[in-house]
Amino acid sequence: MIRRQKKKRKLNADINVVPYIDVMMVLLVIFMITAPMLTQGVDVKLPKASAEPVDTENQEPIVVTVDKEGLFYIDIGSDDPLEPVAESELEQRIQKVLAGNPKQLLLVRGDKEVSYDRVIQLMSLLKGAGAESLGLVTE
Structure with a gap:
């Protein structure tokens, strides 16, 4: 009788990274779609400029907005930025x-x-x- 030797299969110990x-x-696609929607809710048309961006790495700036009617809005933490604020x-x-x-740092957003x-x-x-x-x- 000829005995067939079974070849031992080598186990694959690599992690399959394709699902990850x-x-x-x-x-990435979800973040790219939702990131533009995270801006402040007051609809203003900003003027164009060719200035260098401000470094805001150390702290989150407070944004104060003036809409086209001249009303002020403030974005501080939990405050509602869609509610106009008196001077x-x-x-x-x-x-x-x-x-x-x-x-x-305070940033002023003024409608053009x-x-x-x-x-x-x-x-x-x-x-x-x-x-x-x-x-x-x-x-």
């Missing part, structure tokens, strides 16, 4: 934030249709509240 790559690609209330909120962190005077009024109000760092948001 598939999952990562799906996550006096805006100044008080900014003073509270700056009392804890005087170096806090709002008057230049209204944006300057907002910047003066923020400076009067104690803001040391002000920036303008453009496209």
Whole structure:
């Protein structure tokens, strides 16, 4: 009798990474689609500019928006950024934030249709509240 020797199959001990790559690609697509939707909810048309972006790695900036009607909106943590804020209330909120962190960066988002005077009024109000760092948001 001739005995057939069975060849021993070598076990494959490699981790199959193809499913992980598939999952990562799906996550990448989801993040690419949802990232533009994470901007502040007030609809403003920003003016175009060719300026260098501001470094915001150390802290999250506070964004104050002026819409085309000249109404102010503030985006601080849990506050509703879609609710207009009166000038006096805006100044008080900014003073509270700056009392804890005087170096806090404030960004002004002004609709391109709002008057230049209204944006300057907002910047003066923020400076009067104690803001040391002000920036303008453009496209």
